[in-house]
Amino acid sequence: xxxxxxxxxxxxxxxxxxxxxxxxxxxxxxxxxxxxxxxxxxxxxxxxxxxxxxxxxxxxxxxxxxxxxxxxxxxxxxxxxxxxxxxxxxxxxxxxxxxxxxxxxxxxxxxxxxxxxxxxxxxxxxxxxxxxxxxxxxxxxxxxxxxxxxxxxxxxxxxxxxxxxxxxxxxxxxxxxxxxxxxxxxxxxxxxxxxxxxxxxxxxxxxxxxxxxxxxxxxxxxxxxxxxxxxxxxxxxxxxxxxxxxxxxxxxxxxxxxxxxxxxxxxxxxxxxxxxxxxxxxxxxxxxxxxxxxxxxxxxxxxxxxxxxxxxxxxxxxxxxxxxxxxxxxxxxxxxxxxxxxxxxxxxxxxxxxxxxxxxxxxxxxxxxxxxxxxxxxxxxxxxxxxxxxxxxxxxxxxxxxxxxxxxxxxxxxxxxxxxxxxxxxxxxxxxxxxxxxxxxxxxxxxxxxxxxxxxxxxxxxxxxxxxxxxxxxxxxxxxxxxxxxxxxxxxxxxxxxxxxxxxxxxxxxxxxxxxxxxxxxxxxx
Amino acid sequence: xxxxxxxxxxxxxxxxxxxxxxxxxxxxxxxxxxxxxxxxxxxxxxxxxxxxxxxxxxxxxxxxxxxxxxxxxxxxxxxxxxxxxxxxxxxxxxxxxxxxxxxxxxxxxxxxxxxxxxxxxxxxxxxxxxxxxxxxxxxxxxxxxxxxxxxxxxxxxxxxxxxxxxxxxxxxxxxxxxxxxxxxxxxxxxxxxxxxxxxxxxxxxxxxxxxxxxxxxxxxxxxxxxxxxxxxxxxxxxxxxxxxxxxxxxxxxxxxxxxxxxxxxxxxxxxxxxxxxxxxxxxxxxxxxxxxxxxxxxxxxxxxxxxxxxxxxxxxxxxxxxxxxxxxxxxxxxxxxxxxxxxx
Numbered sequence: 100x101x102x103x104x105x106x107x108x109x110x111x112x113x114x115x116x117x118x119x120x121x122x123x124x125x126x127x128x129x130x131x132x133x134x135x136x137x138x139x140x141x142x143x144x145x146x147x148x149x150x151x152x153x154x155x156x157x158x159x160x161x162x163x164x165x166x167x168x169x170x171x172x173x174x175x176x177x178x179x180x181x182x183x184x185x186x187x188x189x190x191x192x193x194x195x196x197x198x199x200x201x202x203x204x205x206x207x208x209x210x211x212x213x214x215x216x217x218x219x220x221x222x223x224x225x226x227x228x229x230x231x232x233x234x235x236x237x238x239x240x241x242x243x244x245x246x247x248x249x250x251x252x253x254x255x256x257x258x259x260x261x262x263x264x265x266x267x268x269x270x271x272x273x274x275x276x277x278x279x280x281x282x283x284x285x286x287x288x289x290x291x292x293x294x295x296x297x298x299x300x301x302x303x304x305x306x307x308x309x310x311x312x313x314x315x316x317x318x319x320x321x322x323x324x325x326x327x328x329x330x331x332x333x334x335x336x337x338x339x340x341x342x343x344x345x346x347x348x349x350x351x352x353x354x355x356x357x358x359x360x361x362x363x364x365x366x367x368x369x370x371x372x373x374x375x376x377x378x379x380x381x382x383x384x385x386x387x388x389x390x391x392x393x394x395x396x397x398x399x400x401x402x403x404x405x406x407x408x409x410x411x412x413x414x415x416x417x418x419x420x421x422x423x424x425x426x427x428x429x430x431x432x433x434x435x436x437x438x439x440x441x442x443x444x445x446x447x448x449x450x451x452x453x454x455x456x457x458x459x460x461x462x463x464x465x466x467x468x469x470x471x472x473x474x475x476x477x478x479x480x481x482x483x484x485x486x487x488x489x490x491x492x493x494x495x496x497x498x499x500x501x502x503x504x505x506x507x508x509x510x511x512x513x514x515x516x517x518x519x520x521x522x523x524x525x526x527x528x529x530x531x532x533x534x535x536x537x538x539x540x541x542x543x544x545x546x547x548x549x550x551x552x553x554x555x556x557x558x559x560x561x562x563x564x565x566x567x568x569x570x571x572x573x574x575x576x577x578x579x580x581x582x583x584x585x586x587x588x589x590x591x592x593x594x595x596x597x598x599x600x601x602x603x604x605x606x607x608x609x610x611x612x613x614x615x616x617x618x619x620x621x622x623x624x625x
Numbered sequence: 626x627x628x629x630x631x632x633x634x635x636x637x638x639x640x641x642x643x644x645x646x647x648x649x650x651x652x653x654x655x656x657x658x659x660x661x662x663x664x665x666x667x668x669x670x671x672x673x674x675x676x677x678x679x680x681x682x683x684x685x686x687x688x689x690x691x692x693x694x695x696x697x698x699x700x701x702x703x704x705x706x707x708x709x710x711x712x713x714x715x716x717x718x719x720x721x722x723x724x725x726x727x728x729x730x731x732x733x734x735x736x737x738x739x740x741x742x743x744x745x746x747x748x749x750x751x752x753x754x755x756x757x758x759x760x761x762x763x764x765x766x767x768x769x770x771x772x773x774x775x776x777x778x779x780x781x782x783x784x785x786x787x788x789x790x791x792x793x794x795x796x797x798x799x800x801x802x803x804x805x806x807x808x809x810x811x812x813x814x815x816x817x818x819x820x821x822x823x824x825x826x827x828x829x830x831x832x833x834x835x836x837x838x839x840x841x842x843x844x845x846x847x848x849x850x851x852x853x854x855x856x857x858x859x860x861x862x863x864x865x866x867x868x869x870x871x872x873x874x875x876x877x878x879x880x881x882x883x884x885x886x887x888x889x890x891x892x893x894x895x896x897x898x899x900x901x902x903x904x905x906x907x908x909x910x911x912x913x914x915x916x917x918x919x920x921x922x923x924x925x926x927x928x929x930x931x932x933x934x935x936x937x938x939x940x941x942x943x944x945x946x947x948x949x950x951x952x953x954x955x956x957x958x959x960x961x962x963x964x965x966x967x968x969x
Contacts (some may be wrong), residue, residue: 155669156852161859210860211896215867218846222934284935291867291933473939 106351106395113347116340120333124181127436128326135319136166146206146310149213152305155212162290165205171196174322182329195318202315209306216299217300219292220257223250226289245274246289253293260304268297392422395514405429407436408505412623414597416605417567419618424616425451425566427458427500434470435507435527439620441499441517441565442540447616448484454541457488474502474514475537475550478570482540489541497541501565506625511563518566519582523593525560530590533584557624562600566619572605573611580611597621633792638721648913658783664718665824669843669852672737672821673903673953675814682792687809689788690802692961695778699724704768708736710813711909712956719915723767730766732915737955738903740811742858744861747880747913749861750899752888755800766866772799786905796870815953823950838947841940846932855901864912865894867933871895872925880913920945 145160147153154160175192182188227250234243249271256264281285339420352353380535408430417426432438440462442456445532461484465477471481478500501517513520516537521530538549557563557582566585585604591604600621608617680953690696694703707721707729708714714735721729731747737746745757758760761767779785780797790795794807820839822830831839842848851857856868861884863869871877879886884893897913910918917923928936936944 155667155848156857158671158853161853165743166762207861208892211862214849214862218849218932221844221846221849222932226934288933288935295867529755607737 100190107355110344110347110351110605113340113344115256117337117344119340120221120330120337121181122212122337125320125330128174128181130178132319132326133322134169135170135174135315136522138163138170139315139319140201142167142206143311146209146307149210152217160206160210161286164206164441168203171199171516173536178309178326179603182326182333185325185329188322188325188329191318191322194265195315197594198318198434201312205306205310209303209310212299212306215295216257219255219295219299220420223253223289223292223296226285226292226411229285230283230289233285237283245406249293250277251336253296254357257296257300265297268293271508274283274468322379328384340515358359375377402428404585405428408508408622409441412625414599414601415618415620417618418613419447419616420569420614421448422458423449423452425498425499426618427455427615428565428618429462429490431463431466431622433466437505438466439503439505439511439565439622440500441567441618441620442496442498443567443569443616444498444616445496450492450494451616454485454494454498455493458485458498458540460498461485473552474504475547475552475589477502477552478515478537479545479547482546483544485541489550497539499542501535503565508554510554515554518568518571521564521586522557523556523564523589525558525562526596530586530593557622559624560594561623561624562589562597563624564589564600564619565622567617569613569615569617570608572615572617573608573613575611580608582596631717641735642725665826668824669848670820670824671854672824673741673814673816673818673854675816676740679811680792680808682788683805683808684812685809686785686788686792687805687807688812688958688961689785690806691809692958696770696775697724697763698770702768704736705958705961707733707761707767710736711903711955712738712812713737715908715953716907717912721767723764726768727766727769730878731913732910733898735908736810737813737815737902737903738855738858740807740814741855742898742901743860747897747900748884748887752809754810755803758803759799760804761766775802779891815954815955818903818951818953820947821953834947835946835950837948838943838945841943842947845928845929845934845936845940847944850931851902852900856903857899858901859895860894860899862895862899862931865895866931868930868932873930874916875916883913884934902948902951902957904952906952920948924948 142160142163145154145157145163149157149160156201168309171192175196178185178192220339227246230246248408249268252264252268252271257266272290274341275282275286275290276552279290403415404418406413414431415428415430417424417428419426425447427440427442427444429440430438442455442458444451444458458481461481462477464484465480469476469480483498499515499517501515501520503513505511514537516535516539518535520533520535522533523529524531533553533555536547536551536553540546564585569583570584571580588604588607589600592600595603598621600623601619603620646784668777691708692701692724692822694706696703702722702724707723708894709716714737715733719732721733738753743753745754746760751757751760759772762770763772774799776799779789786797789801793801795801819835823836824885827838830882842851853859864883865890871873873883882894884896885891887893906920910916911920911923912926917926921941924941925936928941930935
């Protein structure tokens with residue numbers, strides 16, 4: 100899996116490297132570079148046309164400068180997206196931007212000077228006419244030739260800007276300047292415009308020469324050259340990775356073919372492996388169920404087949420929730436004591452069944468070793484054995500148990516913590532409840548101090564009911580039968596013989612969900 | 626080789642370039658719109674055209690912002706307070722009134738056709754309408770706000786928040802507020818003036834005096850600076866090229882330095898963006914210092930200090946009559962309401 104992921108990762112890496120060159124962005128960048136060259140030529144054309152009155156307004160020139168600025172920003176953005184970060188290219192674009200901004204500033208200066216120049220040039224003949232007329236009106240004499248000379252020399256300088264022509268214009272000015280203060284205002288205006296032509300032309304023409312120069316074009320070519328080099332390098336790199344990718348693809352393909360072959364062989368053996376595993380599973384299951392059947396047989400054998408007590412009508416039952424259960428009851432005579440025992444190992448199934456069987460074995464052993472043993476002492480001895488064995492099993496188990504001993508005088512003495520003891524008193528036709536005291540078995544080694552012995556006596560017609568919590572914890576519609584429910588059923592059946600009492604309880608229980616082991620003993624005093 | 630021969634070669638090369646017949650952007654735009662009559666394509670003034678590619682959603686949002694006094698720190702001044710579109714795009718005052726009655730330091734230019742100006746403000750310090758938008762908003766003499774406060778104010782308005790989400794993928798931001806305002810201003814093009822109709826061939830659109838006024842406007846040299854579709858707005862020029870205007874007027878203030886305040890170049894002292902003369906009859910007083918109360922005054926000042934030629938009263942009257950033909954159709958913005966400066 101890891102090898103496959105790594106192989107795929109290498110494939111993706113190589114593929115990404117082949118995509119370092121975006122041809123669409125490359126085309127966009129080239130188009131922008133060509134557009135910049137076109138706009139540069141257009142700006143020069145507009146500047147030239149404006150200088151020589153072939154253009155009557157500056158909107159086209161202004162638009163070309165604005166478009167150039169936008170194209171530079173678009174180029175910067177395209178280069179960033181297409182090529183990525185590149186110091187040399189960024190520097191080239193910054194240089195272009197700076198040159199273009201300087202160009203734009205010079206164009207604005209040119210426009211200002213050119214406008215004044217055009218205005219003064221246009222007005223010069225009119226200013227000369229006005230000056231001549233004013234001088235004639237003032238002196239009555241023909242106007243001096245110096246006015247014509249000034250106009251001529253100024254226009255010639257405008258046409259051919261040479262030092263000689265500048266000198267000639269300057270001479271013409273000097274010829275008129277001494278008389279300016281006394282001359283009419285129109286003469287001052289003429290001189291002002293003649294000076295303005297030279298002044299503004301000396302600003303506009305050098306700016307024009309600069310604007311027609313190659314500075315911006317050189318920056319564009321520089322960006323183009325750096326970009327072309329960078330793009331070529333990236334293309335070469337992408338080509339290299341493309342070749343590696345082709346080779347790697349062949350390797351991956353061979354790997355896939357090999358994997359497919361192995362998979363096919365694996366699938367071919369799979370069915371046989373499944374059959375073999377199924378057979379082994381069946382054998383294990385048969386072995387397990389065989390052992391389970393044996394455990395069930397053992398437990399069934401240990402449960403008394405028939406229960407009797409002298410002078411009493413006795414009935415008993417035990418039903419397990421699983422094949423093997425944890426409920427326990429026993430009825431046996433040892434010397435002059437008829438023992439009635441009932442208990443419940445925690446949980447159910449095989450572990451609970453083992454505890455139950457250990458308990459029964461311990462009870463029988465203790466009774467035979469000491470036939471005169473009292474109920475509390477019996478439980479103490481059984482507890483010691485049970486606690487040790489549970490510890491050895493490594494199980495977290497315990498057991499509730501009651502031990503009753505019926506003496507020849509019919510008196511019962513009992514001990515142990517289990518369910519309440521119900522006694523039906525025929526005289527009062529009421530149920531008497533004896534709440535047990537003591538403690539659970541299997542939790543601590545010594546419990547002698549926690550056990551006591553109490554006693555009761557059954558009169559003729561009285562009935563004793565011992566049971567496990569599998570009965571009282573049965574549910575119907577979410578509600579437990581509980582002690583009160585069982586007590587009520589017992590009360591309704593108590594006048595009947597023991598077996599019928601038991602059958603009646605079990606019949607009532609049939610309407611409940613029973614999820615635990617169930618055991619019950621009914622002893623009716625005859 | 627004689628230098629003059631080199632000059633002639635340059636001239637010839639230029640003429641050859643032009644003769645190659647490359648298309649001018651201005652010509653192309655005119656052709657794609659309601660085209661200028663062929664014989665008038667060589668005129669120094671070109672007709673106005675509407676920009677049909679404007680995002681109307683952003684323009685509408687920008688119009689709402691433009692007329693909203695909550696853009697100012699104290700909620701009393703909107704952009705429209707000093708640029709009343711229905712009244713010519715300015716406020717008719719020598720100095721505009723900002724928040725808390727503060728007086729501005731320069732005559733507010735019109736926003737009409739401002740989208741056609743090559744730079745914004747008298748000193749050209751903003752390259753675009755987007756860049757210009759921040760100036761008045763944060764100027765303590767105008768709207769006196771900060772972008773943080775303004776964005777919080779707009780953000781609390783559910784209507785604005787929703788409109789910004791609809792118009793911009795990234796919603797409310799400083800850049801988008803600027804874009805919305807600029808987009809709205811680009812819709813404020815006053816097409817269909819009588820002079821534009823004359824340019825398109827309707828010779829009856831101008832009277833004889835107005836036609837004569839236009840010819841005079843060209844001959845005396847006004848078109849050297851006031852040319853193009855905005856009749857100005859596409860170049861810088863010194864105020865006082867043929868006479869020292871500021872020496873005559875006196876009391877030079879910082880605003881009088883013009884572009885020098887931006888470039889710090891001595892050559893840029895008293896240099897300003899040439900204003901557009903579109904709708905000029907509506908935008909008195911005139912010049913950056915509002916020193917000319919009437920068009921006649923303004924024309925006389927221009928004649929003396931910029932053109933360096935005397936203009937008779939008749940010439941002035943004819944030029945003024947021509948200038949009045951540059952008034953176009955002012956867009957209807959009445960749906961945005963009207964806010965006077967200083968109103969709560």
